[in-house]
Amino acid sequence: MVTDPALVEPVEFADRSGEPGPLVEPGANPAPAGQWRHRHLLDVDVLTADELDLVMRTAATMAEILARPIPKVPALRGWGVTNLFYEASTRTRVSFEVAAKNLSADVVNVAASASSVTKGESLIDTIRTLEALGARILVMRHATSGAPWLAAETFGGSVINAGDGWHAHPTQALLDLYTLRTHLPGGSVAGRKVVILGDVLHSRVARSNLWSLTAAGADVWVCGPATLLRGFEAWAATGVGGTRRFTVTSDLAAALRDADAVMALRIQRERMASGLLPSLREYAARFGLTRERLEAAKPDALVMHPGPMNEGVEIAPDVAAGSQSVITDQVANGVAIRMAVLYLLAGAPRPAAERTE
Amino acid sequence: MTIAAAPSSVGARLADLEISRAWLVDPATGREGPGEIVVTDGVIEAVTWLEGAEADGIDASGVVVAPGFIDLHAHFREPGNEDAETIATGLAAAAHGGFTTVCVMPNTTPALDEPSVLARTRDAAAASGSPVTLLAHGAVSAGRAGEQLAALGELADAGVVGFSDDGAPVRSASLFRNALAYAGMLGLPIIDHPEDVTLTDGAEANEGLISTVLGLRGWPAAAEAGAVARDLAILADVLRDVPGARLHLTHLSTAGSLDLVRAAKARGLPVTCDITPHHLALTDEWVAGARRWSWEALDDDGSARDPWRDGVIRAAPFDPALRVNPPLRSAVDAAACLAALADGTADAIATDHAPHAEVDKAVEFGLAANGISGIETALGVVLAAVDAGRVPLATAIARLTTGPAQVLGDLGPGSRGLAEGESANIVVFDRSATWWVESGALASKGKNSPLLGRDLPGRVLLTVANGRVAYEAAED
Secondary structure (H helix, E strand, O other): OOOOHHHOOOOOOOOOOOOOOOOOOOOOOOOOOOOOOOOOEOOOOOOOHHHHHHHHHHHHHHHHHHOOOOOOOOOOOOOEEEEEEOOOOOHHHHHHHHHHHHOOOEEEEEEOOHHHHHOOOOHHHHHHHHHHOOOOEEEEEEOOOOHHHHHHHHOOOEEEEEEEOOOEOHHHHHHHHHHHHHHOHHHOOOOOEEEEEOOOOOOHHHHHHHHHHHHOOOEEEEEOOHHHOOOHHHHHHHOEOOOEOOEEEOOHHHHHOOOOEEEEOOOOOHHHHOOOOOOHHHHHHHHOEOHHHHOOOOOOOEEEOOOOOOEOOOEOHHHHOOOOEOHHHHHHHHHHHHHHHHHHHHOOOOOOOOOOO | OEEEEOOOOOOOEOOEEEEEEEEEEEOOOOEEEEEEEEEEOOEEEEEEEOOHHHHOOOOOOOEEEEEOEEEEEEOOOOOOOOOOOOHHHHHHHHHHOOEEEEEEOOOOOOOOOOHHHHHHHHHHHHHHOOOOEEEEEEOOEHHHOOOOEOOHHHHHHHOOOEEOOOOOOOOOHHHHHHHHHHHHHHOOOEEEOOOOOOOOOOOOEEOOHHHHHHOOOEEOOHHHHHHHHHHHHHHHHHHOOOOOOOEEEOOOOOHHHHHHHHHHHHOOOOEEEEEOHHHHHOOHHHOOOEOOOHHHHEOOOOOEOOOOOOOOEOOOOOOHHHOOOOOOOOHHHHHHHHHHHHHOOOOEEOOOEOOOOHHHHOOOHHHOOOOEOOOOOHHHHHHHHHHOOOOOHHHHHHHHOHHHHHHHOOOOOOOOOOOOOOEOOEEEEEEEEEEEEOHHHOOOOOOOOOOOOEEEEEEEEEEEEOOEEEEEOOOO
């Protein structure tokens, strides 16, 4: 599998530290003002095709930095970035932490378990506290859909949604799009058949990807057992954003036929306890992504997974580690995407008079 | 129109009131039209219907005089959660909303499951000085635990007007059957909150396009219709032994459950039901950030429109003020609710006024307490539907007055409309004036209204309950 970052044209790069210091590229101009208008990144649904493109190009610049012997730039020097994780997550939290540190931000990690909820500490209270402690960008993971919107209402800086409930995981969708664009011939997902396979109902990855992939013109198919596709037929019929249709099916063979990429989703053991699936064995037998099944897709179809994987359940080990797999690229690209998002948000317009009270 | 009233203060007997050239609506007689009303020393002295040239220039778009509204379903939180509401603030809110009679639900702490809690409630109402009539439903089960019957007979003797475990359904079909029979023996209705909780565990928003897109746990319409079907089947069974058994289904919200009630009424079953203003006028797309009325979200072919396609997402999604049980439904369900209101399948509009303290609402959507503070906005929301031609004014007023009165049986003054010689229970509102819904404008302690920041039609000018002033609008 050949990775070609040149397929994604880099943007020029600016220092956000607000202090005199070496720019990343001596003599480079700041990123064109006004291109990025979002203070928060709560989901990808609000991003236009041009904005998605800007994130991709910014991430390509970050990928170049990551390729250096010392992948560190001073762009966010002095910026407080707080990772507030209400759900255990090693991968996403570390990815954000590495991204922020590469930009020279000051990173604080807060693992807020459900216990702080039972102690009666409200989310709003926690966010006010973190802001008073210097957070300017808040990266937040929460088990309740919509929680980052509550945070954004309260927080004076920028909020990045690192996953809320079943709802959204925008940086995952962006890194998936970036990974697809760097690997697909022509560097575009337009017209490409992308299959999202598995527990779609409970998946914030699937929902965010539906917004960004359809915005980028992909032919998206979601596939899984009927109990884990509940409600999606109605969404497919009206379309993402009311216009962008996608396909819902439990017929795995039809979904995989001539696919350009397959994204397998994690199956949680709780799905058996809540009666949605008979067993993991049966799931693997009917919906597991195996070498044999993958043959129905295009010969060089990409295999993706947001992690962490249950190898042998939703994806066979030889597929996960096979030549078509770009799963480790997704992890690496995640850092570039999160650097890009942190960088763009740090340059976002700030409401000056909004918080004078 | 002119209103001439002797100066009075809230709680004082209305010494002298004369409203000339207004639009009178009297569902008790089925009459509406131009007229005049005179109240002297708290009693309706004269109701005059104007005709011919005298009626010129008077129509239903200005000042309306109607009998005071009756709310079958409100939560005043006292005793136990006085941070959210008290009897006094609840009664003040009711008066502001045009209600002269309110039935409070028994899900207080402690639950109203025996007469001493009812006595406390009545003491608080008396101490408030409000002239609004406070009635109470007793709990069906002891402690609302769903296991044993509450002190139904003692509560009936003490004067409750029905029994309900509202906030939750009576889960056990067996206990529900026994309750219907026992309450039927006492001549009182069971007021059920129909919900199959095995389908709604953890549910956050109406199951449909909106919950799918927002990743909220779906609250299926079938959970309500299934429970209604169970209740109706048991009612039919119980009636064979207890002809006096009566069932009232509260806050119905789906097309499916209203179809079941319509069919049951056609078969002659003694079932009644109510619908809330928010289920008539709001929809689940508000949770996504849309802010249009339910009838504006309905396509010509009767299906729900897509708010993203229509570009009507105006507000941030996940406003906890919109979290309510049953959840706001689709535009299709809201249309069915309006149709049921119009054709009489729904007997009453009940507010399900559910005030909450800010700490219980200023949290994540899925963790927020269920409920909308709605007794003050009910009239405005219903008038929005009237203005849009979705229900006639007289029908809407009937569902706020005679409809609930019939559910409860004869209540004495208040259910007899604009009758001369009766103690005055009236509301006067101006359909040509709007009012701005903001937290400071609400008498309720519960500021959990999704309508904050909107204009609503139909400003209440005066509410008179039991011949005394309950609410009077400040002079502009």
